Amino acid sequence: MLCALLAGGCAATQATPEPDPGPTPLTATDALGDFGSIDYCSLLNVPAVAPGAVAVPTFEDCHATDGPRTLRVGPLAFDSDPNIKPYDYPGSVPDGVAVQQSMFNDRSACTRAITFADGTRLDLSVADDGDDQAARCGVADAAVGSALAAITARKVGRLTFPDRSWGRVAPCVLLDNHDLDAAAGRATQPSIGLSGHSCIRGKVSFKLTVETTEPSGPAEPLGGREARVRVAGAFCLVDTTQPAPGLPGRRELAEISVVETAGTAGDGTCALARTAATSIFPRLPTP
Numbered sequence: 329m330l331c332a333l334l335a336g337g338c339a340a341t342q343a344t345p346e347p348d349p350g351p352t353p354l355t356a357t358d359a360l361g362d363f364g365s366i367d368y369c370s371l372l373n374v375p376a377v378a379p380g381a382v383a384v385p386t387f388e389d390c391h392a393t394d395g396p397r398t399l400r401v402g403p404l405a406f407d408s409d410p411n412i413k414p415y416d417y418p419g420s421v422p423d424g425v426a427v428q429q430s431m432f433n434d435r436s437a438c439t440r441a442i443t444f445a446d447g448t449r450l451d452l453s454v455a456d457d458g459d460d461q462a463a464r465c466g467v468a469d470a471a472v473g474s475a476l477a478a479i480t481a482r483k484v485g486r487l488t489f490p491d492r493s494w495g496r497v498a499p500c501v502l503l504d505n506h507d508l509d510a511a512a513g514r515a516t517q518p519s520i521g522l523s524g525h526s527c528i529r530g531k532v533s534f535k536l537t538v539e540t541t542e543p544s545g546p547a548e549p550l551g552g553r554e555a556r557v558r559v560a561g562a563f564c565l566v567d568t569t570q571p572a573p574g575l576p577g578r579r580e581l582a583e584i585s586v587v588e589t590a591g592t593a594g595d596g597t598c599a600l601a602r603t604a605a606t607s608i609f610p611r612l613p614t615p
Contacts, residue, residue, distance in 0.1 A: 353424025353445035356404065359479045360450075361486070364524035368402040370485030371450075371475040377467060384578065385487060386538040387495055387525040397456040399471060404522045406448050412441050419473045422480060427472055429465075438464035440472050448522070450475065490573035492613045494536040494580045499527035503534055507607035511586055511600035531587045532604055539569055539581040550602055551609025557598055562588050564598040566605040571615050582612055 352358075360366055368390035369383045381394035389402030409430070417427035417440075424445030430453075432439065437455035444450075452471045454464045478484055489495030500518035508529065516530030526535035547554045553568040564586050569579040586601040588594070 351423035354422040354479075355424075355446040356444040356448035356450070357446070359422075359444060360404075360484055363404060363522050365486045365488075366402075366523075367485035367487050370483065371478045372399070372401050372471060373474040373477070377470045377474050384538065384540055386540060387487070388521075388523045388535075388537055391540040396458070397454065397467075399467065400451075400453045400455075401471060401475060402450060402452075404448055404450055406522060409441075412443075412449075417472065418469065419476070421476060425476075434461065435459075438468040440468045442472060442475060488574065492615050493573045494570070494582060494612060495525065497536055497612065499525065499534050499536055500529075502608045502611055503527050503529040503532060505607055508532055508604055511604045531589065531600075533585045533587075534604075534608065535583050537581050537583075538572055538575065539579045543567070543569065550605040551607070553609045553612075555605055555609065557602065559593045559598065562591065562593055564588070564593040564601040566598075566601045568605075568609055568612075570612075573615060582609065584608060 367385050369385040369392070372378070372383060372390055372392060374381055374383050374392060378392050378394055378397075378399050381392040381397075381399060383390055383392040388404075389400055392399040411430045411432040412428045413431055414426075415429040421427055426443045428441045428443060430439035430441060430451075436457070437453050438461060439451060439453040442450040442452070452468055452475065454468045454471070456464065487495065500520050503512070503518040512530035512532040518527050518529040520527050521535070525537060526533065543556055545556045545558050547556055549555070550566065550568070555566050555568045557564065557566050565583060567581055567583040569581050572578040572580045584601055584604050586593070586597050586604065588597040
């Protein structure tokens with residue numbers, strides 16, 4: 329009744345439309361889901377990128393080999409790397425994502441990094457014994473395109489870990505032990521890796537994955553298992569394997585490394601690595 333008495337009547341009130349927020353920057357979690365179960369080989373279109381290559385999924389990456397050439401997708405990383413530099417990637421990328429190159433070891437490998445909006449990056453590399461860097465980088469760029477296509481199409485695959493698989497093991501639990509105080513440092517605490525399949529405590533690192541190269545060197549018994557000990561620069565490494573449940577013909581790998589902060593690793597460093605193996609290996613599941 330009041331509206332009728334007012335000139336022109338009452339105007340209807342309209343809500344102000346919400347502004348368009350625009351594209352959402354893509355984080356690694358949104359792109360890849362649970363980091364612990366990523367099938368990195370699902371990010372690689374092998375027939376298109378590396379025809380004839382044999383791809384093997386591990387817990388933290390995918391290895392595709394064709395003769396002397398190895399194409400690797402993964403692992404994930406979050407640390408700052410001064411070797412990572414911008415470059416003009418020729419393809420399109422999702423909002424908030426950058427594709428960069430690494431200048432490390434660029435005479436025998438071409439490495440790319442897909443860096444997501446949260447700072448997590450996915451490394452991709454192509455290595456061989458030739459001297460054609462342009463060819464390697466062409467394959468690396470194709471691998472980047474393959475990975476981004478799988479991510480945007482929501483086709484990232486998942487690994488499953490059968491009973492007794494080391495993919496079910498929480499590695500930091502095995503490092504949280506006073507038996508490792510001498511090797512790791514008494515006051516140190518375990519820190520889990522991004523994938524959940526590796527852990528660092530002080531000077532000791534421990535990872536669980538799938539073996540991609542044949543073991544070398546003499547075997548020795550450690551912690552009730554057949555193990556191999558070797559020195560690699562400042563590190564002494566001890567590893568052991570078991571048949572991989574669910575991956576016929578493949579073996580799972582448990583690797584312990586102890587770093588020598590004073591220089592090159594030697595007998596003393598390897599003694600600490602053997603002590604760590606004696607503590608950790610008996611606690612791993614057997615097939």
